[in-house]
Amino acid sequence: DGGITQSPKYLFRKEGQNVTLSCEQNLNHDAMYWYRQDPGQGLRLIYYSQIVNDFQKGDIAEGYSVSREKKESFPLTVTSAQKNPTAFYLCASRPQRGVNYGYTFGSGTRLTVV
Amino acid sequence: GNSVTQMEGPVTLSEEAFLTINCTYTATGYPSLFWYVQYPGEGLQLLLKATKADDKGSNKGFEATYRKETTSFHLEKGSVQVSDSAVYFCALNDQAGTALIFGKGTTLSVSS
Numbered sequence: 054d055g056g057i058t059q060s061p062k063y064l065f066r067k068e069g070q071n072v073t074l075s076c077e078q079n080l081n082h083d084a085m086y087w088y089r090q091d092p093g094q095g096l097r098l099i100y101y102s103q104i105v106n107d108f109q110k111g112d113i114a115e116g117y118s119v120s121r122e123k124k125e126s127f128p129l130t131v132t133s134a135q136k137n138p139t140a141f142y143l144c145a146s147r148p149q150r151g152v153n154y155g156y157t158f159g160s161g162t163r164l165t166v167v
Numbered sequence: 168g169n170s171v172t173q174m175e176g177p178v179t180l181s182e183e184a185f186l187t188i189n190c191t192y193t194a195t196g197y198p199s200l201f202w203y204v205q206y207p208g209e210g211l212q213l214l215l216k217a218t219k220a221d222d223k224g225s226n227k228g229f230e231a232t233y234r235k236e237t238t239s240f241h242l243e244k245g246s247v248q249v250s251d252s253a254v255y256f257c258a259l260n261d262q263a264g265t266a267l268i269f270g271k272g273t274t275l276s277v278s279s
Contacts, residue, residue, distance in 0.1 A: 057210075059210075086266060086267075088269075093271065094271060095256065095269050095270060095271035095272050096211075096256070096269040098266055101265065101266050103265075109265075111266065143210055143211065145210075145211075150263075150264050150265055153199045153218050154199075155199075155201050155203075155213045155216055155258075155267070156211070156213070156267060157213075158203075158210035158211045158212070159210050160209055160210045161208075161209065161210045163208075
């Protein structure tokens with residue numbers, strides 16, 4: 054079955070560390086997205102990519118970086134510059150940009166600073 | 168730009184009660200509208216969608232009608248179950264069709 058796989062499910066980061074969250078899809082979708090979820094704040098867009106080797110900043114990109122070297126993969130790095138990284142991170146994809154397409158989501162990674 | 172507002176929760180109901188979760192939107196043009204559901208510790212799942220005015224999306228007993236005149240897409244279910252307890256998100260595309268914009272979510276708690 055096609056879907057999106059996020060790993061790990063839980064991740065602990067020490068102060069000053071960079072960590073990378075994995076997102077892999079086998080849906081042959083062009084567009085991929087990273088959102089951050091905090092209690093009471095809904096989902097906020099971090100980065101998105103419409104095509105391989107191209108990506109754009111979302112609303113809260115500071116302290117994060119991404120790459121899109123393969124269609125299937127869109128990893129997110131949370132750098133030490135992100136001062137409040139504890140959150141639930143969701144990866145999503147859809148066939149392409151456009152008004153009629155919804156997302157398929159992964160099951161999320163919960164990142165905690167220790 | 169486009170935006171979406173949904174009622175704040177939590178919404179607490181007894182089993183078999185009628186559910187309404189309000190969602191209103193501001194948009195240029197006529198974007199598709201979506202409802203997503205999130206169960207504890209999981210990602211979001213698409214519940215239903217509507218792509219044009221007066222369309223009714225439906226799934227698993229849930230319904231929502233795309234109302235252009237009131238810019239609304241309220242989620243309804245005639246008889247909720249304990250298993251419907253989750254967080255519900257209303258969403259629409261941004262103006263460029265680049266990404267989805269989500270409401271802040273409404274927590275539904277159903278007791279037996």
